[in-house]
Amino acid sequence: MGGYGDVQMIDENGLRMDGRKPGDVRPITIETGVVPVADGSCRMVWGTNEAIVAVYGPMEAHPRKIQKQDRAVIDVAYNMAPFSTTDRIRPGFNRRSREISKVTKDALESVVLLELYPRSKIRVSIEIISAEAGTRCVGLTAASVALADAGIPMTDMVVSVASGKVNDVVVCDLNKEEDNYGEADLPMGILPNTGELVFLQMDGDLSPDEFKQAWDYNVDAAMQVHKLMVEALKGGANQ
């Protein structure tokens, strides 16, 4: 973050490099049932980000030492494809993917009714096909849709959106340049029906007022994204 303060990313009309206003979200497409062999799946295209999530389970947890006697465990594997960015990523897990898998797991654990499936495991595989910025948000949101598609009982669906600061202006849903050269990044996981927060990270510095503005942008964007998630899940079934 920072160090590139002279890069102008907001023009004199207050528009961003891709023509969006500060509070605008990139275009989103959500599709369910894209992996026929999985119990539930989702493909989410968010700007130029693309994630495919497959959910398997509940199934018997192996090895047995990971079983919890009173509830299920969620096994999240976040992975970026080697071709997902301009710099080739070395295949396999790394420090970043482990961290994102863990925060995604923690966020999902707060909504899934795990106590209904003691000693079992729910496997969530998040594969990032194309990465621009905010892949952890795309992965978490798509994982919620895939879990719902798999018929896993949940109290709500997690919607994750990030806001940040670019050229001293708070903007919603950062793109690659804004993420790389911006001054702060605030990804959040929100439960749209209750407004509760299940995931929050912050990179960089924000003043209390800027934090409040970023928070408001995230909550508004989450409501918009939630509508699209509901539409995707209801699909043709209501017609």
Added chain:
Amino acid sequence: MNSRPVGQLDNMSNESNADGPRDSRRSPVVVPGEDLGSAEGVEAGHGVLVVGDRVKSTKQGRMSRKGNTISVTPLHTRYMPRPGDLVIGHIEGCTNNIWFVDIGAPFNSILPMSLGPAKVEFGGTRKVLDIGDSILCRVQEVEETHQSVVTMKGMGLRKIRSGALDELDPHLLGHLIGKGGSFLRAMKMETDCRIVVTDNGRLWIDGDLENILEVRKRIENISSEARIVGVGA
């Protein structure tokens, strides 16, 4: 209301909801977390949760109201065993006196030697049912921890030695069987195949190879159509 097909005038509406919704399958689809109304005087059925004074859905599925019970029938779900279910299982492992059976549920079932297909001596389980064998069995009991016991003592329960096995999502079985078993009966007649449909969504099809292929094609069609239009149980 018991309705039967009647002659229809040309100018009558074909819309199923022309005079209000009447097909229960067309009940609204809800998603997890969706508010289903006030909890006052309402009982929470399957797939719903009472939070404060509101009823909320916990699954993606079709909402139904029977009496004062609201429930959600999921569109996609994994098979959950219930006592008495007829299932097709695959032998996954065995000890000296127990077989472990995969019945497509979150947990493997066990088939004790005493409930096996034949009298077995201690240590001789693999001589009767080996790993990889498929069996037609019945769920005897399901414990609170979701562990289940299956039995092969009963009419028609046996090791499967011929024909082919196929799978269909358990929630789509209604589309295969039809009202009162009509679709399934028609398929059996047309293809001259013996078809056993089990509660865990597995099917045993026995007959001539060409006929088996025809049945499998029809089952595949049911699956793919369900994926396209998102039909539910």
